[in-house]
Amino acid sequence: MKLINFDHISANPLLPEVKQVMIDAINGDYHNPSSQHSDGDAAAALLDAAREATAGLIHAENPKEIVFTSGGTESINHAIKGVAMATQGKGNHIVTSNIEHNAVIRSLKRLKSFKYDVTSLSVDSSGRINPEDVEKAITDKTILVSIMHSNNETGTIQPIADIGRIAREKKVLFHTDAVDSVGVVPIDVRELNVDLLSFASNTFYGPTGVGGLYVRRGTRIFPLLEGGVQENNKRAGTENLTGIIGMGKAAELAARDMDARYRHLLDLKRYFLAELPNYIDEYIINTHPEHSLPHVASVSIQYIEGESVMLMLDDAGFAVSTRSACATGSLRASHVLLSLGLSHADAQGTLVLAFGLENTTDEVSRFLAELKNIVGTLRNMSPLYKNTTG
Amino acid sequence: MIYSQVVMDHFKNPRNVGVIEDADGVGEVGNPLCGDMMTIYLKINDNRIDDIKFQTFGCGSAIAVSSMLTEIAKGKTIDEARKITNKDVADALEGLPKNKLHCSNLGADALQLAIKDYEDRKAGITRPEPARKEEHEHTHDGQCRCPYCDVEISEKASFCDACQHELGDEHH
Incomplete structure (x- = not known):
């Protein structure tokens, strides 16, 4: 039995049109886009078309500014390590935030072991970075600022354009991890x-397994993967054409349907947040009320632990994500939630809901009824609940 | 799913949930920083555990451990119950994921504290709070294991060389 998916931050299903172009691509047995015969040219044309569609989604000036990668993790590693390698001798300082994804955190940690210094900025209790803090953190040794566009645990969106303006004034390269934003909210890399x-x-x-890195023309960056001259000499290796064709179609549809999707997702989230107090009490919303992704709501339900809630919701037919330490594999409270000022106990009870295109208000309504029962069951079992109310 | 069927059964249908208001012994382990908290309540009659109940804040395995522990302990004499270990509970659950063995498997610890509380009360030692262990103790003869891959590591290690996981301050 398939669960009702309220965990769209972890996975989204392929749209039927995307699936179809990928099946066609597999059946088409396309050749290598780098080959110089006509079959190679045919493949190269498909690659170009996908690049144009993808560039269109983020309003890149030139499709050549898109480097196809194996996904968000590779793009982030490439941006950070590629800039560090290309700017050797010019500086060794990088500015970031306390709420980045592990792909950023660990890439920077790796650079620290190569004598790079990292300044990691705190967010305010609403989960946002103050651009002035970025300005203050930049020194004459700074080579890169890397701040995420939206957070994968809370959905909160950062003031990226303002931070970008500061970085540009200071002539420091600026990278943003927009993995959870691109295709969901309008993105214009120039703005x-x-x-x-x-x-x-x-x-x-x-x-x-497919993603991209936008590299503004003229940006000094080294490839992460060396070999052939694919991707404008920025990413070696024969392209994953089937995947890239799928991404191109998905990008085209996302650009076309952005407004309608946004409204649908925001309606679901607003309904959920408006109805939630009618079902449970004593919870904390970690998602910014205004500056956030339309589909993500992070809720810390007090006195209970998130993995238990997730397992019981699974039994009731719903897929959600939890940021409880017990469920993340790291066995540590989420650095993002602690950065927001949450206590360990409250962080433990955190669910991340991420609605999707196929979800309905009726599903949210059924979810709320199940959640109420589950929260009641677990609170009755919890020594923390007794201590507070008794 | 990372849990065995027995674990899921005890998680979904936990036995002996609740509080014994006039308990003869109470034991509490863990704290939210560790991830899990368990409180065990005992009713002792004629040196035998007549009734046992638990309250738990924690993940699926923590709830299953508490439930299984109460099932094992119920009806046992104090001397028999004293021999129950965390390993017995994990074995009865047909195993727990490695990374949960050290953080969630605290049921027997809570039971032993509850028994101690009972005996202290009998001996006339009273305390305002239940017998409580705040910190996760290192009970492996000074030897710690990585919570991710279970290899032996030094107690002071902040990084596991085997699996490349960072361990922070709270590894067990």
Whole structure:
């Protein structure tokens, strides 16, 4: 039995049109886009078309500014390590935030072991970075600012255009991890003042294992993968054409349907947040009320633990994500939630809901009824609940 | 699913949930920083566990551990119950995921504290709060294991070389 998916931050299904072009691509047995015969040319044309569609989604000036990658993680690693390698001798300082994805955190940690210094900025209790803090953190040794566009645990969106303006004034390269934003909210790389932007196809209902890095023309960056001269000499290796064709179609549809999708997702989230107090009490909303992704709501339900809630919701037919330490594999409270000022106990009870295109208000309504029962059951079992109310 | 069927059964249908208001012994382990908290309540009659109940804040395995522990302990004499270990509980659950063995498997610890509380009360030692262990103790003869891959690591390690996981301050 398939669950009702309220965990769209972890995975989105392929849209039927995307599936179809990928099946056609597999059946088409396309040749290598780098080959110089006519079959190679045919493949190269498909690659170009996908690149144009993808560039259109983020309003890149030139499709050549898109480097196809294996997904968000590779794009982020490429941006950070590629800039660090290309700017050797010019500086060794990088500015980031405390709420980044592990792909950023661990890439920077790796650079630290190569004598790079990292300044990691705190967010306010609403989960946002103050652009002035970025300005203050930049020194004459700074080579890169990397701040995420939207957070994968809370959905909160950062003031990227303002940060980008500061970075540009200071002549420092600016990368944003926009993996959870591209294809969901309008993105214009020129308005955002970014030099590098990471994204992933599955966020907008394309295949996993495909993504891209926007590299503004003239940005000095080294390839992460060396070999052939594919991707404008920025990413070696024969292209994953089937996946890239799928992403191109998904990008085209996301650009076309952006407004309608946005409204649908925001309606679901607003309904959920408006109805929630009628079902449970004593919870904390971690998602910014205004500056956030339309489909994501992070809720910390007090006195209970998230993995238990997730397992019981699974039994009731719903897929959700939890940021409880017990369920993340790391066995540690989420660095994002602790950065917001949550206590360990409250962080433990955190559910991340991410609605999707196929979800309905009726599903949200049924979910709320199940959630109420589950929260009641677990609170009755919880020593923390007794201590507070008794 | 990471859990065995027995674990899921005890998680979904936990036995002996609740509070014994006039308990003869109470034991509490863990704290939210560790991830899990368990409280065990005992009713002792003629040196035998007549009734046992639990309250737990924690993940699926923590709830299943609490439930299984109460099933094992119920009806046992104090001397028999004293021999129950965390491993017995995990074995009865047909195993727990490695990374949960050290953080969630605290049921027997809570039971032993409840028994101690009972005996202290009998001996006339009273305390305002239930017998409580705040910190997760290192009970492996000074030897710690990585919570991710279970290899032995030094107690002071902040990084597991085997699986490349960072361990922070709270590894067990």
